[in-house]
Amino acid sequence: MSNTSLTQAIPKLLKAVPRSRNFEAVLLFWVSGIQAFALAQVQLAVLQKLSWDLLFYWAVPTIGAIFVHWVLRKRAVSADGLILPLAFLINGLGIAMIYRLDLAEASRGGTALFAERQVWLTLVAMIGAAAIVRFVPNHIKLRRYPFIAGIAGLLLLILPALPVIGQTRNGATLWIALGDLSFQPGEIAKILLAVFFAGYLVSRKDSLSEIGSRVMGMKIPRAKDLGPILVIWFASIGVLVLQRDLGTSILYFGLFLVLIYTATGRAFYVGAGVIMMITGALVASRMFDYVSRRFDAWLDPFAAENYNAAGGSYQLAQALFGFANGDVIGTGLGGGFPQLIPLAESDFILAALGEELGLAGVFAILSMFLLLIYRGLRIANSHPDDFSRLLATGLSFVVGLQVFVVAGGVMGLLPLTGLTTPFLAAGGSSLLANWAIVALLLVISDSSLRRPA
Amino acid sequence: MNRQVRRVGLVLVLMFLSLFVMASSIQVLRSDALYQDSRNVRASYETYKTQRGPILVGGVPVVESIPYNDAYRFLRNYESVIYSPIMGYFSLFNGSSGLERSMNSYLSGQSSAQFFEQINALLDGKPVIGAAVELTIDPAIQRAAWDALGNRKGAVVAIEPSTGRILAMVSKPTFDANKLAGHLYEPANEAFLASTEDENQPLINRAIEGDLYHPGSVFKLVVAAAALESGRYTVASSFPNPKSYLLPGTATEIQNSGDKTCGPGDTVTLQVALIRSCNIPFAELAVALGQDRIRAQAALMGFGADLSIPMKVTPSIYPEKMDEAQTALTGFGQFDVRVTPLQMAMISAAIANQGVMMQPQIVRMVVASNLNVLLDPQPKVLSAPMSRLTAGYLTRMMVDAVEIGVAKRAGIPGFAVAGKTGTAQNGDLDPYTLWFTGFAPAADPKVAVAVVVEDGGGIGQNGTGNQIAAPIARAVMEAVLNR
Numbered sequence: 001m002s003n004t005s006l007t008q009a010i011p012k013l014l015k016a017v018p019r020s021r022n023f024e025a026v027l028l029f030w031v032s033g034i035q036a037f038a039l040a041q042v043q044l045a046v047l048q049k050l051s052w053d054l055l056f057y058w059a060v061p062t063i064g065a066i067f068v069h070w071v072l073r074k075r076a077v078s079a080d081g082l083i084l085p086l087a088f089l090i091n092g093l094g095i096a097m098i099y100r101l102d103l104a105e106a107s108r109g110g111t112a113l114f115a116e117r118q119v120w121l122t123l124v125a126m127i128g129a130a131a132i133v134r135f136v137p138n139h140i141k142l143r144r145y146p147f148i149a150g151i152a153g154l155l156l157l158i159l160p161a162l163p164v165i166g167q168t169r170n171g172a173t174l175w176i177a178l179g180d181l182s183f184q185p186g187e188i189a190k191i192l193l194a195v196f197f198a199g200y201l202v203s204r205k206d207s208l209s210e211i212g213s214r215v216m217g218m219k220i221p222r223a224k225d226l227g228p229i230l231v232i233w234f235a236s237i238g239v240l241v242l243q244r245d246l247g248t249s250i251l252y253f254g255l256f257l258v259l260i261y262t263a264t265g266r267a268f269y270v271g272a273g274v275i276m277m278i279t280g281a282l283v284a285s286r287m288f289d290y291v292s293r294r295f296d297a298w299l300d301p302f303a304a305e306n307y308n309a310a311g312g313s314y315q316l317a318q319a320l321f322g323f324a325n326g327d328v329i330g331t332g333l334g335g336g337f338p339q340l341i342p343l344a345e346s347d348f349i350l351a352a353l354g355e356e357l358g359l360a361g362v363f364a365i366l367s368m369f370l371l372l373i374y375r376g377l378r379i380a381n382s383h384p385d386d387f388s389r390l391l392a393t394g395l396s397f398v399v400g401l402q403v404f405v406v407a408g409g410v411m412g413l414l415p416l417t418g419l420t421t422p423f424l425a426a427g428g429s430s431l432l433a434n435w436a437i438v439a440l441l442l443v444i445s446d447s448s449l450r451r452p453a
Numbered sequence: 454m455n456r457q458v459r460r461v462g463l464v465l466v467l468m469f470l471s472l473f474v475m476a477s478s479i480q481v482l483r484s485d486a487l488y489q490d491s492r493n494v495r496a497s498y499e500t501y502k503t504q505r506g507p508i509l510v511g512g513v514p515v516v517e518s519i520p521y522n523d524a525y526r527f528l529r530n531y532e533s534v535i536y537s538p539i540m541g542y543f544s545l546f547n548g549s550s551g552l553e554r555s556m557n558s559y560l561s562g563q564s565s566a567q568f569f570e571q572i573n574a575l576l577d578g579k580p581v582i583g584a585a586v587e588l589t590i591d592p593a594i595q596r597a598a599w600d601a602l603g604n605r606k607g608a609v610v611a612i613e614p615s616t617g618r619i620l621a622m623v624s625k626p627t628f629d630a631n632k633l634a635g636h637l638y639e640p641a642n643e644a645f646l647a648s649t650e651d652e653n654q655p656l657i658n659r660a661i662e663g664d665l666y667h668p669g670s671v672f673k674l675v676v677a678a679a680a681l682e683s684g685r686y687t688v689a690s691s692f693p694n695p696k697s698y699l700l701p702g703t704a705t706e707i708q709n710s711g712d713k714t715c716g717p718g719d720t721v722t723l724q725v726a727l728i729r730s731c732n733i734p735f736a737e738l739a740v741a742l743g744q745d746r747i748r749a750q751a752a753l754m755g756f757g758a759d760l761s762i763p764m765k766v767t768p769s770i771y772p773e774k775m776d777e778a779q780t781a782l783t784g785f786g787q788f789d790v791r792v793t794p795l796q797m798a799m800i801s802a803a804i805a806n807q808g809v810m811m812q813p814q815i816v817r818m819v820v821a822s823n824l825n826v827l828l829d830p831q832p833k834v835l836s837a838p839m840s841r842l843t844a845g846y847l848t849r850m851m852v853d854a855v856e857i858g859v860a861k862r863a864g865i866p867g868f869a870v871a872g873k874t875g876t877a878q879n880g881d882l883d884p885y886t887l888w889f890t891g892f893a894p895a896a897d898p899k900v901a902v903a904v905v906v907e908d909g910g911g912i913g914q915n916g917t918g919n920q921i922a923a924p925i926a927r928a929v930m931e932a933v934l935n936r
Contacts, residue, residue, distance in 0.1 A: 258461050258464075261457055261460075261461070262454060262457040262458060262461060263454070263457075265454070265456070265457050302490070307492070317490075317492065320479055320483075320487055321487055321488070321490065321492075321493040321495060323476070323479045323480050323484075323487075324479055324480060324483060324484040324485075324486075324487030324488050324493075325484075325487075325488060325493075325495050326480055326484075327480055327481070327484050327563075327565075328480065328481060329571075329572070336495075337495050340494065340495070354476065354480065358480065359476055359477060359480040359481060362476045362480070363473060363476070366469055366472055366473065366476075369469075370465070370466070370469050373462075373465055374462065377458055377459075377461065377462045377465075380458045381455050381458050381459070386454065389454055389458065390454075393457075393458050393461055396465075397461055397465065400465040400468065400469075401465075401468075403469075404465075404468040404469065404472065407472050408471070408472060408475070411472065411475045411476060411479060412475070412479070413471060413472065413475045
């Protein structure tokens with residue numbers, strides 16, 4: 001065999017294998033098995049016996065994943081074959097950890113239980129994903145309504161700042177509540193804004209990239225073409241002020257910068273944008289107490305004045321204690337004390353997983369995210385249509401950036417924010433939104449083969 | 454557009470790489486330190502699962518976890534209160550201290566040296582058993598030091614000069630760790646609160662931590678060493694010998710103890726000044742040497758440096774940026790010079806060990822439950838703060854101080870004992886802090902000691918180091934010589 005045929009064979013293999021639905025089915029089988037083992041380990045470690053409850057936590061998500069798989073077979077037969085198993089695996093690990101925290105909570109008589117709800121929400125989110133695959137066979141139509149998506153996205157962002165329905169938790173105004181139901185509209189907004197940015201930029205990319213004068217080898221755009229980036233910057237600062245959350249603000253602005261760069265190929269936008277964001281964050285840390293407190297807590301979480309302050313670094317310190325207890329191999333599921341970490345089932349679930357699965361588990365989980373993002377960017381790379389490329393890039397990046405900001409936050413690499421960990425954290429809005437992203441990526445990947453432009 | 458997408462991918466890979474690095478740093482590099490943070494209650498909770506290792510003195514466990522019929526399954530039992538300052542406490546509700554804290558990773562079976570045991574435990578589902586920690590403490594010497602200090606407040610440290618091994622470490626008043634280690638929240642927490650609110654601070658190991666002490670005249674050893682090491686002075690160097698000395702730049706006069714000159718004559722030698730422990734010659738000497746030279750000598754002896762034995766030792770202090778009057782006061786260990794008893798014992802041990810200071814250590818060995826030796830600390834040189842010659846001169850003068858000078862009560866018939874007393878002032882009306890440090894036998898030192906007694910030993914400003922501290926030191930040294 002010659003060298004040429006070998007180098008040609010590898011991309012072919014990569015391309016061919018993951019698109020097969022049978023390959024996906026085999027992976028789903030394995031992932032489902034892993035989850036059964038994880039749940040069994042939790043029960044054996046905490047309860048010292050297996051109980052029938054296991055079937056519920058195991059079967060419902062598995063049925064949901066099989067349903068999505070079935071719809072893909074019917075409707076998007078050439079969609080990427082790794083994305084669904086990866087999302088299912090990460091989601092299932094989250095459920096196992098939340099269930100484990102529930103058992104700890106129940107054993108000390110607590111009533112703040114999340115696992116059962118999370119299982120049902122996972123099923124709903126998976127059905128939602130299947131519905132997107134079923135009813136949005138042609139995502140390119142989304143391109144027609146960028147401004148509707150944009151306005152809807154902004155409205156969702158503003159909702160939590162409204163009186164009555166808006167809610168502040170942990171200092172961040174990211175929730176709306178209607179009776180017992182609460183929702184984080186920003187999670188859905190990120191999809192709408194990705195659609196908006198992609199649709200808007202695909203129509204404006206030529207004027208944004210071609211015109212302008214050259215200074216020191218870098219093309220400087222005309223002043224009027226700086227308009228969009230300024231508008232988005234002001235909007236991000238607005239989000240920061242209204243919602244008191246640096247993470248959300250960075251997420252949307254980062255999404256926009258990446259898409260304008262991808263559309264135009266101009267590093268200038270990234271450079272200018274990063275400087276604007278840093279300036280904004282620094283000014284905000286001076287002007288707003290809550291931002292500067294977060295910065296203090298981040299810079300020295302173990303200083304007594306930060307540790308003991310209300311809204312200080314207590315949570316972060318507890319998360320770091322958890323990570324540290326995990327060491328390299330972890331305590332094993334059910335073997336650590338993740339229940340000591342505040343909000344271990346949601347904001348700090350990575351610390352809980354880090355304690356029980358160790359550095360090895362953290363690496364594995366981050367690698368799963370990275371692989372998921374890689375598949376998304378591959379879809380972008382191989383798609384013939386520019387809007388689809390931008391959308392796939394935006395959706396993949398937004399997941400990646402969110403994981404980075406959240407994981408960086410709980411590890412003390414970045415200041416803590418109110419963002420949720422995709423697929424892992426307890427919470428419906430996050431699950432719905434991230435499964436919707438999975439569905440859109442699947443639809444886009446399917447269309448790149450079926451609808452060559 | 455593909456080039457841009459690839460670059461976006463690269464940026465994401467870099468972001469995740471930074472997360473990998475951060476996770477490794479927390480979970481590997483910093484994990485032990487984070488685990489030992491007193492605000493991390495995981496170590497206490499581990500008792501649910503782990504039989505915590507014992508701490509042994511002279512081959513006999515003095516702290517151990519005994520099977521107990523409740524949810525925690527084991528109760529921490531402290532054999533004798535005389536070891537409390539060393540062992541510290543291990544509370545389910547209020548963190549830990551002492552060796553219980555600094556050796557926690559071994560005692561709880563979580564140290565990286567026990568990695569394979571942990572893997573085994575993970576596989577067969579049985580809990581790891583903590584490792585046993587054997588100390589360098591000699592029970593007979595510890596008992597002698599405890600008894601000799603009696604009901605007084607203070608501390609005693611005894612070190613083997615040639616190895617740095619700590620033979621005894623006593624601090625009074627102390628606490629009953631059993632009360633803090635109880636499994637019932639209310640009594641355990643109340644005992645803890647009572648101890649923290651007690652003005653005598655029984656939870657503090659006075660030998661190595663707390664507010665530290667003014668050394669008074671025992672600090673003259675440091676100043677004398679600085680003088681001899683400078684090459685500008687010998688033991689025969691002489692100083693003006695007035696009855697009263699005006700501190701430079703002030704209107705304050707100081708006197709020698711007893712308001713007399715330092716022996717007859719217009720001048721006095723360094724040798725006589727040290728043997729008689731006169732303040733004025735040392736004030737003159739300190740000014741002539743300058744604070745920088747004294748500070749450098751003190752630093753060589755360990756002042757200002759972090760030290761773990763493995764309990765954390767509070768660094769002793771020689772003040773910065775003083776004027777001449779203040780420098781003069783430091784010549785006899787007053788002003789803001791502050792030391793731990795361990796620091797003074799280390800200085801005596803270095804003099805005894807011909808100028809070589811050994812790293813003080815209290816752990817002789819750590820043995821895992823499968824009898825693997827996890828830690829076997831060897832004697833280690835910490836520094837060489839003075840030449841052999843200087844050490845020899847200081848030894849000679851210290852022997853004379855005990856035989857013909859002001860430290861007579863440390864003398865042991867049949868042995869040459871080297872020693873230096875101190876009677877430090879704390880304020881015009883406050884009781885004195887009484888000191889003795891020294892070693893024996895002078896020719897072949899087996900033990901170096903430091904004794905500090907607070908509150909003037911209960912007799913205000915009437916006691917002296919010779920009267921109160923020296924006999925305590927003698928009892929400890931005798932225990933070593935008789936063993």
